[in-house]
Amino acid sequence: MAMPENSPPKPNDPWLSWAAFLRRYRLENIATWLLESSGPWTIICAQLIYMGQPLLQPFVSNDRMEALAILLEDRDEGRAFIACLYEENA
Numbered sequence: 001m002a003m004p005e006n007s008p009p010k011p012n013d014p015w016l017s018w019a020a021f022l023r024r025y026r027l028e029n030i031a032t033w034l035l036e037s038s039g040p041w042t043i044i045c046a047q048l049i050y051m052g053q054p055l056l057q058p059f060v061s062n063d064r065m066e067a068l069a070i071l072l073e074d075r076d077e078g079r080a081f082i083a084c085l086y087e088e089n090a
Contacts, residue, residue, distance in 0.1 A: 014067030015081055028085050035078050046072035 022028040035042070049056075049069040056065055071077045 014064050015071075015084060017064055018068060018071075018081075019085060022085070032082050032085050035072075035082055042072040042078065046070070 019028070022031050038045070046069040049065055049072070053062060053065050071081050
């Protein structure tokens with residue numbers, strides 16, 4: 001699921017929907033700060049997302065929730081997503 005740094009995201013990429021959501025509510029700065037500063041807590045949050053998927057399913061698609069959990073579990077994914085948010089803010 002890792003997106004190479006050089007390639008643009010695909011239109012159906014869950015990152016784009018999360019980035020659009022964060023921008024719509026002006027939460028991209030808070031999200032980047034949380035991702036950068038939370039350290040090992042991101043793994044715990046990812047596990048909570050996996051466990052809560054059945055409860056969150058009416059509100060958020062499984063693909064988006066799984067993409068978020070993977071983003072939280074994998075440091076490289078998180079860094080790439082942060083870079084994506086920073087690039088689009090510039």
